[in-house]
Amino acid sequence: MEQAVQIARIKKAYECIDNDQTTTTPGVKRVPVAAYTDLEWQNRELNTVFKHQPLFMGLSCVIAEPGDYVTLEHSIKPLLMVRGDDDIARAFINMCSHRGAPVAQGCGRAAGFTCPYHAWSYDRAGSLKSIPDQRNFPGIEPQEHGLIPLPLVERHGMIWVLPDPGGEIDLDTHLEGLQDEMQDYQLQNYVHYESRVLHRDINWKMPIDTFLESYHFATLHRDTVGPIFYSNLCLFEGHGLHHWMAAVRKSIETLRGKPEAEWDFVKHTAISYQLFPNTMFTMQADHVETWRVFPVKNRVDQCVIYFDCYVPEPVTTEKSKKYWDANIDLAIRTVDDEDIAIQTDMERNFLSGSMTEVLIGQNEPALAHFHQSLKLAMAEK
Ligand code: FES
Ligand SMILES: [Fe+2]
Structure with a gap:
C-alpha cells in the first residue's frame, strides 16, 4: 500500500479516536428479516448474485x-x-x-x-x-x-x-479499483497454513454481517479481541459492490510522534475486504485470514463456512507453529464461539416470525454497503 495512502488512513483513524467518531452512513437502514428466513429470497440470490459474480x-x-x-x-x-x-x-x-x-x-x-x-x-x-x-x-x-x-x-x-x-470473468472490471491494493500485498508469496470447514445453523449472510461493524466489540468480544481494538470505530471505503472496512488496533497510538514515513497501516488495523458476494478477506497485522460462506441449497437457515489461514513464509519451527496456532485459536474463539453463537440464537428468533426488519445504524456503513450491494446484484438479471 502506498505510504501516502497509509498516512491518510492513519490520520483518519486519529481523527475518529480524538473526536469519539467513526465513519458513518447517512440515516438508519432497514433490512427485511425475510432476507435471513425466506427460501424464495435465497433462491433469488442463488440465481442472480451467485450465478453472475466471480x-x-x-x-x-x-x-x-x-x-x-x-x-x-x-x-x-x-x-x-x-x-x-x-x-x-x-x-x-x-x-x-x-x-x-x-x-x-x-x-x-x-x-x-x-x-x-x-x-x-x-x-x-x-x-x-x-x-x-x-x-x-x-x-x-x-x-x-x-x-x-x-x-x-x-x-x-x-x-x-x-x-x-x-x-x-473480467476481473479488472469486477474488482472496481481494489486490484492495486491486492497486488501490493504480494499474495503470491504467501503459504497456506490451515483450513477449517464449519457447518452452522445460520443464513449465509450472517457470518459476513458480523465482520462489517465494530460496534459490538466492547460487549460481545470483551474477553477476546475487545481489548485489542477500538470498539465502535471503523474506517470504510466502498468499491462498487465490494468494500473494505478496517478495525483499528489500540497499538496505533504508538505511532503518534513517530515520522510519518514509518507509519504502517496494516500492522495497526485489521483491514477486512468484503469481496462480493461471499468472502471476508482480512489482512491481519502479519497474516491473511479468509472466510468464504456458502448457502446450503433448500436450507435458508444453514451455511457452510470455509476458513483459511495464510502466512508469509513456510512454518518450520515449533515456535512459529505455536504462534500461528494461537492466532487461529483467537480467530475461531472470536468468530465461532462468540459471533456465530449469538447469530444462531438470532436466526432462531428470526424464524419465530416475531420481527419483520432489522436495523443498521449510521455507525455501520460497511454493513449498509453489503446489503445495498446485494440489492443491486439481485436486481440484475
Ligand atoms: S465412470 Fe464415472 S460415473 Fe461411471
Ligand atoms: Fe465479531
Missing part, C-alpha cells in the same frame, strides 16, 4: 504445484480446482461425464483423476483419457467428454472462479 476461491498457494488439487462440495457447483502440467490453474465441475460421480475427493496432489465408479479417467487438464471397455461406447469420442470447465482467473496471487460454465 467467487474468490483462495490464494494461489492452495494449488501451488502441478497436480495439486482441491475440491469443494458446497461452492454453488461441485468444484475441482487443479494446477496443470503447464502451471495453469483450472476449475471444473467435479462430475464424471459418464454418469455424474465426483472424480476427486478432498485435496492433494494427483497425476490425474480416475472416477471411483467405473474408472473413466481424466488428466490434470480435465481431458478424458481412458474409458474402460470403450468398445461398448460406440460414437462416444473421449475428446468431447472431458470434465466441464468453469471460468477461472488467477491474478495477484488470488484465484477466482465463476460457477457458470457459459460465463466469463
